Amino acid sequence: MSDLPAKILYCRCAFARAVPEATKNAVLGRLCESGISFESVADLCEMSARKDPRLAEVLAGDEPIRIAACFPRAVKWLFHHAGTPLPDDGRVEVLNMRDTSADAIADALLAGTTSHSPSNSPTP
Amino acid sequence: MKNEIHPVQVILYEGGGSTPWEVDCRLSVTASLLDQGYSVLRVTEAAGNGAAMRTTRGIPVIVLGRFTGPMPEVVDGAGELRIATRDTASLGAEEILSLVTTVREDLGADLNRPGQTGAWKPWFPVIDYDRCTNCMQCLSFCLFDVYGVDEDKRIQVQNNDNCKTNCPACSRVCPEVAIMFPKYASGPINGELVKQEDLARESMKIDISSLLGGDIYSSLKNRSEKAKSRFSKERSPDKALDERKRCLTQLQQSGMIPAEVLAELDLSSLPSPEAIQRKAKELAALREAQV
Ligand code: SF4
Ligand code: SF4
Numbered sequence: 001m002s003d004l005p006a007k008i009l010y011c012r013c014a015f016a017r018a019v020p021e022a023t024k025n026a027v028l029g030r031l032c033e034s035g036i037s038f039e040s041v042a043d044l045c046e047m048s049a050r051k052d053p054r055l056a057e058v059l060a061g062d063e064p065i066r067i068a069a070c071f072p073r074a075v076k077w078l079f080h081h082a083g084t085p086l087p088d089d090g091r092v093e094v095l096n097m098r099d100t101s102a103d104a105i106a107d108a109l110l111a112g113t114t115s116h117s118p119s120n121s122p123t124p
Numbered sequence: 125m126k127n128e129i130h131p132v133q134v135i136l137y138e139g140g141g142s143t144p145w146e147v148d149c150r151l152s153v154t155a156s157l158l159d160q161g162y163s164v165l166r167v168t169e170a171a172g173n174g175a176a177m178r179t180t181r182g183i184p185v186i187v188l189g190r191f192t193g194p195m196p197e198v199v200d201g202a203g204e205l206r207i208a209t210r211d212t213a214s215l216g217a218e219e220i221l222s223l224v225t226t227v228r229e230d231l232g233a234d235l236n237r238p239g240q241t242g243a244w245k246p247w248f249p250v251i252d253y254d255r256c257t258n259c260m261q262c263l264s265f266c267l268f269d270v271y272g273v274d275e276d277k278r279i280q281v282q283n284n285d286n287c288k289t290n291c292p293a294c295s296r297v298c299p300e301v302a303i304m305f306p307k308y309a310s311g312p313i314n315g316e317l318v319k320q321e322d323l324a325r326e327s328m329k330i331d332i333s334s335l336l337g338g339d340i341y342s343s344l345k346n347r348s349e350k351a352k353s354r355f356s357k358e359r360s361p362d363k364a365l366d367e368r369k370r371c372l373t374q375l376q377q378s379g380m381i382p383a384e385v386l387a388e389l390d391l392s393s394l395p396s397p398e399a400i401q402r403k404a405k406e407l408a409a410l411r412e413a414q415v
Contacts, residue, residue, distance in 0.1 A: 015245045015307070032147055032151040037166050039166075042159070043161075043246055046236065050128065050129070050130055052131070070315060071315030074304050077315075080253065098314075
């Protein structure tokens with residue numbers, strides 16, 4: 001597994017209530033409290049339907065990728081539908097906000113990152 | 125596809141030459157933008173990101189930051205991008221949101237806005253190819269040409285926007301439980317792992333080809349010329365209409381298609397008998413090619 005810092009992709013599921021509101025808000029809250037960069041999308045299903053080129057960019061590179069969305073089986077085939085299949089080399093971890101607690105999701109997203117603390121002050 | 129709107133990208137820049145936002149403001153702006161249909165990339169200098177200031181060909185970008193020096197340059201390699209950079213130093217969350225709306229409109233960028241009239245809810249079947257056996261039942265079932273085949277005659281979702289919002293009916297006809305609707309409430313249609321009892325379930329027995337007389341696919345599949353000619357002789361507009369009515373009633377009674385979806389399925393919205401017959405022939409040819 002790569003030592004590179006992980007890329008993070010958060011899905012808001014904005015067109016439906018597939019992901020519990022409280023979970024997705026709490027996960028986003030933890031990401032915003034951290035000092036890290038992250039990519040967030042309104043709705044991964046929409047990006048898949050539109051075959052949005054940004055999905056390929058998320059997958060580009062050698063970094064591990066952590067995706068907070070819904071069921072891994074759905075996410076896997078949504079990427080496939082977009083024409084950008086997820087690599088099956090273990091680089092991608094899909095975290096399911098439909099049935100996992102917000103804290104567990106956020107801990108997994110932020111694992112190994114150096115900046116967990118609130119970044120109200122300038123980042124170093 | 126009905127439209128090709130890609131979400132506008134907003135970059136919250138908190139890297140060099142800028143000061144970070146307060147957590148509350150960052151969270152409130154990010155959540156609101158996402159709820160309005162934007163994509164949001166937060167860029168900091170901290171490790172643990174992997175993200176960079178980048179843009180994607182053809183997708184409008186709005187860069188926001190509290191800049192302490194010159195605003196960062198966003199590379200527009202293709203020379204096609206619509207990019208706007210704005211300093212948000214003195215603005216609160218609400219003002220930032222209005223600024224984004226104004227800038228987006230200035231860029232001439234549309235947005236598929238969740239919850240707004242006319243917005244397209246991304247509802248469409250997603251095929252799990254680890255399960256799919258290419259039996260084509262979904263293709264023969266769907267009246268709206270959502271399914272098609274690729275150049276290798278492999279089933280694929282070709283016209284996702286044609287799918288009837290909130291209708292998961294084709295997932296019920298799939299014998300392999302290979303069709304997902306990720307926004308559906310329950311499993312395995314929502315993408316949950318398929319269990320043994322899911323495989324044993326009764327699949328939906330309504331063949332929409334009965335809209336045209338029930339045996340069109342089987343008669344074509346049997347390659348019985350006699351059956352084909354009898355079929356075409358027996359067909360009359362009245363009979364076809366009766367059959368469609370009967371099929372719609374059957375669908376209503378099945379309880380497998382939401383009532384509001386059925387309400388939209390009036391007879392006039394269905395493909396013409398000729399279109400269904402053409403599709404049946406194409407399907408028969410495909411099946412023959414598979415043998
Ligand atoms: S991928 Fe899952 S969480 Fe994201 S929009 Fe689709 S259904 Fe919702
Ligand atoms: S019905 Fe299911 S198994 Fe058959 S082609 Fe469609 S997705 Fe594949």
